Amino acid sequence: MSTTAIISGAGPAGLAAACLLAQDGISCAVIAPEFKPDPRTTALMQPSMQMLKFIGVWNDELKAVCAPLKQLHLIDDTGNLVTAPKIQFSSTEMNLEEFGWNVPLARLVPALRARAEALGVTFIASISVSAHADEHKIIVQTEAGENYEAKILLAADGADSALRKSLGIGTENWSFDQSALATSFSHSASHQSVSTEYHKLAGPFTTVPLPGNRSSLVWMDRPARIEALLQMSDAELAIEIQLETKGSLGRISDIGTRKAFPMRGQRATTFASQRCMVVGEAAHVLPPIGAQGLNLSLRDAAQAVDLIIGAEDPGIESILKEYNALRRADVVPRQQIVNLMNQSLLSSFPAFALARSAGLSAIANIAPLRNLAMTQGLAPSANLPFAMRG
Numbered sequence: 001m002s003t004t005a006i007i008s009g010a011g012p013a014g015l016a017a018a019c020l021l022a023q024d025g026i027s028c029a030v031i032a033p034e035f036k037p038d039p040r041t042t043a044l045m046q047p048s049m050q051m052l053k054f055i056g057v058w059n060d061e062l063k064a065v066c067a068p069l070k071q072l073h074l075i076d077d078t079g080n081l082v083t084a085p086k087i088q089f090s091s092t093e094m095n096l097e098e099f100g101w102n103v104p105l106a107r108l109v110p111a112l113r114a115r116a117e118a119l120g121v122t123f124i125a126s127i128s129v130s131a132h133a134d135e136h137k138i139i140v141q142t143e144a145g146e147n148y149e150a151k152i153l154l155a156a157d158g159a160d161s162a163l164r165k166s167l168g169i170g171t172e173n174w175s176f177d178q179s180a181l182a183t184s185f186s187h188s189a190s191h192q193s194v195s196t197e198y199h200k201l202a203g204p205f206t207t208v209p210l211p212g213n214r215s216s217l218v219w220m221d222r223p224a225r226i227e228a229l230l231q232m233s234d235a236e237l238a239i240e241i242q243l244e245t246k247g248s249l250g251r252i253s254d255i256g257t258r259k260a261f262p263m264r265g266q267r268a269t270t271f272a273s274q275r276c277m278v279v280g281e282a283a284h285v286l287p288p289i290g291a292q293g294l295n296l297s298l299r300d301a302a303q304a305v306d307l308i309i310g311a312e313d314p315g316i317e318s319i320l321k322e323y324n325a326l327r328r329a330d331v332v333p334r335q336q337i338v339n340l341m342n343q344s345l346l347s348s349f350p351a352f353a354l355a356r357s358a359g360l361s362a363i364a365n366i367a368p369l370r371n372l373a374m375t376q377g378l379a380p381s382a383n384l385p386f387a388m389r390g
């Protein structure tokens with residue numbers, strides 16, 4: 001079988017790319033194993049939401065399980081001698097009704113898949129094992145031994161991407177002595193559409209609003225502590241969450257599915273090579289601080305599609321080079337900021353704590369810096385892909 005594009009991986013990034021391509025009449029096939037529900041929710045900022053609208057998946061059904069993010073609060077809960085002031089960002093400061101929405105992956109991924117199927121995308125239920133490119137095409141081989149041919153491949157097959165490895169694209173890796181617990185819970189007080197990131201000594205603890213009196217939680221901590229939290233009864237975990245939130249959300253109950261994720265950083269040495277664009281976590285992995293991961297991945301998908309649409313041969317060197325340059329300019333500085341923020345919490349060096357506190361104080365008090373932090377938190381100011389412009 002031959003199509004213009006093959007996408008390996010049906011996570012949110014691969015599926016979003018498939019929808020965008022099919023919407024523009026570009027033939028594409030997605031190679032992916034069976035969908036496994038994921039308990040995570042993701043805070044998607046305005047440009048990503050714009051893309052969901054553009055694709056046509058932002059409907060009442062999806063909206064009913066998501067919640068708007070109207071305020072973002074950062075609280076220094078390190079207990080250090082020098083602490084940063086509380087920072088409160090409000091979407092009204094940017095004339096926005098909300099910064100974005102908290103979207104459950106277990107609902108987003110099936111919605112994207114249904115849309116891709118309705119748009120005529122071909123789905124191949126398998127796993128890609130290898131890829132081989134020549135001057136005119138790329139051939140992807142599946143686990144079943146079948147070959148699929150295209151002009152361009154989008155490797156969106158996750159952090160351990162088999163196709164990235166098969167094409168000999170290396171990665172830079174770094175690890176953190178941390179894990180993250182993802183879950184959700186109910187609370188007796190209203191969250192008032194506020195997402196709160198508590199900066200603690202072993203990493204951030206972030207609550208993100210869900211519909212009604214419910215929130216999702218990403219709790220980063222030392223691996224042994226996360227393991228202990230996983231083993232606790234619901235009642236015990238509820239007490240721990242109530243303590244960490246200092247009672248600000250009232251009484252905690254009804255803990256949702258829990259899943260732990262080891263924290264690591266990773267970046268592909270190139271984001272494009274041999275008729276392949278590397279997309280989403282196959283290209284970059286970063287800790288869940290400041291809701292950057294999937295927002296970056298969706299920008300990868302939309303940027304790849306912008307370059308593929310209208311190109312006679314989207315696999316040529318100049319297009320691959322442009323994709324690599326555009327995506328690195330967005331990804332690399334964001335990974336650096338997230339790493340710095342995380343390291344400054346973990347480091348026992350007082351100078352780090354002082355620098356973090358000074359930086360956050362400046363953001364809290366200097367208007368242009370506040371604005372810069374808010375706009376850059378949403379998306380880069382330049383080169384926003386077409387589907388995200390609104």
Ligand SMILES: Cc1cc2nc3c(=O)[nH]c(=O)nc-3n(C[C@H](O)[C@H](O)[C@H](O)COP(=O)(O)OP(=O)(O)OC[C@H]3O[C@@H](n4cnc5c(N)ncnc54)[C@H](O)[C@@H]3O)c2cc1C
Pocket residue numbers: 008009010011012013014031032033040041042043044126127128129156157158159161162163180181182218261279280281282288291292293294295296297
């Ligand atoms: C705890 C936590 C909280 C997070 N919160 C946020 C947030 O609030 N906001 C945000 O923007 N980001 C967040 N992120 C990051 C975000 O969840 C990820 O960036 C995103 O899920 C990555 O999507 P993806 O499509 O690139 O990869 P994946 O979701 O990993 O999808 C890859 C797909 O490829 C498939 N696959 C694997 N191997 C193969 C193969 N060989 N062949 C074919 N298919 C294959 C897999 O089955 C999977 O479906 C969070 C991450 C964590 C860990």
